[in-house]
Amino acid sequence: MDDNFSYLHSRKSFLVFSLLWLFLTLQISFGIWLLSGMGFHYSLLLVSVPMGIELFQLYSLKFVCKAYPLNSTSIQRLILVFFVSMFILQAIWNTSVQLWSRLLSYAMEEGIFTTVAYDYKTIFGGFGALYIFIAALFHYVVINMENVMDANRKIVQKNLELSRAELKTIRTTVHPHFLFNTLNVLSALIMKEPAVARELSMKLSNFLRYSLRYGQKDNVTLADEIKHIETYLEIEKVRFGARLNWEIDTEESLLSMTIPPLILLPVVENAVKHGIQQIIEGGTVDLKAFRDGDFIKIVVKNPFETPAAVTRGEGMGIRTLSELLKSVYGGDAAMEIFKKDNLFTVVIMLPIGNKTGI
Template identity: 35%
Template sequence: MQEISSSRRGTVIYLLVWLFLGIALGGVISLASDAPLANAMLFAIPMNLLYAYAAGYSAYYLCRAYPLGSGRTAATALVLTVAAVVSGFLWLVLGRSWNGACLMLDVAWAGIAFNAQLSALIVGLGILLYGFAAAVHYLVIEFVRAKGAEQRELESLLMAQEAELRMLRTQIDPHFLFNSLNSISALTSQDPKAARRMTLELASFFRQSLGMEAHKKVTLDEELRLIRHFLAIEQVRFGARLLVEEQVDEQAAACLVPPMIIQPLVENAVKHGICNMPEGGTIRVTARRDGSILHIRVDNPVDLDMASVRSDGHGIGLTNVRQRLAGVYKHEASIHWGRIDNSFGVDIAMPAQTGEEGE
């Protein structure tokens, strides 16, 4: 009963059903006892609405106490049968009392003539209506239980997905940290000032990245600021060998992206591109918004003779980005990469979302 009465719509539907049954009972009484229709309706409708709550609450608590599938089928049937019979006779007593009150009004439109046939009809109908109430409550209880189980399963899946995304994100920081510490270690003996500058840049980088960690998505502009910080660290190491170009339109910069989704691509561009080329090269980051799609591309030069380029996509960075995109956007996002001549490029396409449009 609580599930039904918990919403206004459920309560209205429940009462309308019982009102219809009351009208039907009034019509049957009028035909069976030759009572005026108004008298029969005045007797049947209030009785039926009262029985709707009395039988409804009784059946609800019994359905709760004896749930389906509990392995007590015989006990459940016996209890509900006894309750239905008792309710039927109590409804008869209530009906006689209500009819007596109507007869006391001594008006033509109130009161009906009770007989044995009408008494049997009320008791029998009371038993059937009690069974109807029990069946309705069993259906509602099972529906609510199934819906609750589905909701809990969905919450579990979301929690598992969030844990997986968190794990994927935490893979990035140690990977980048180890590379940076190796670089600092190499610079310590060659250029102590550069090593100190790189250490300070590294501290600032992680301070900013920790601030982004609290958000599921950040603007592309924030992501690019973090990348610029990362490239400043690498430029301490590579100097003039590392050049950077950005082509990001204003609409694209305002779009939301998962934190540190581009940084692994830029890190790969440095590690597998610039690092293997004595003459260095230029890393290009481009982004544009095309309607509801955000396109991001990272290009870097590669040495054609070097076999270390992960064009097959088995590197940590590309695999991580692909899994995170799939976790956040499902099939709505894609990532493609490939090498053309002496250039390696990674293309990302994802839904273009802004703070105003909602995540």
């Protein structure tokens, strides 16, 4: 089926065309009845069959409009095509009226049908030409509207595909500094504390496995994301020791809710790198997730050292996350950042039950 003419194939559109045909048939019948003095039922009978043929002619104009689009056809060619089409369709219309009137006169032995058809052939021709013009205009308007809609759909689809590619790339990309630092710690522990090194390697393996496996999925449960965050913090704990602490408080009813994978890691990683790491005595990363109306509200807080450090408080990951939320949720999700009293706070609002489509 040609998408440009889908409006002609739906039942609703066909019903509209049929009702329009009925209205036009009654219109011409009423006019012929007033002008000729013949009975209205005779007038309706005379007009009904030719108007049925006319309806199919109006449909056929779609092929002409498709072959000669307005945006790529010269005015001269359009005028020529229009008049040729008008001539052919008018000839069919007028012939159908005359033949049908003769058939009625022969079948009903009433000469009035041929008399009226001949005497008012100009009226019939005028109505036919008017309907052809209106139908051509209708086809062109609808085709151009659907072309615009199709172009917009292609733009949206292209942007969506770019967003998907960007999102999947970021999901499967682990911060190189994190890997470099973790491998350095691991190499130092292998000889001194092999048991700790073995445990750290297991945690790193689980962390990378989650990033690669779940990073390709559309959604994961909040419980899986929290567990992934805990694995990350446990790995960093080996490097920072007592300087790094965390508190995670999640409303139990939300643990089975689904969210896009790996959207919490940039926030927590930002809290460690630009917050805890910059403070000599360290600090605590506080993560809370709870229901707020129809949203999952996630709040991540971390201390920062001095006002001068505020300019370094937002890493590339957290800045990119805001754009990714727009790509995934459109305008339904939100992220806000607050800096007050040496406390850096990120608030993420995710709609409950929203299908991301990514």
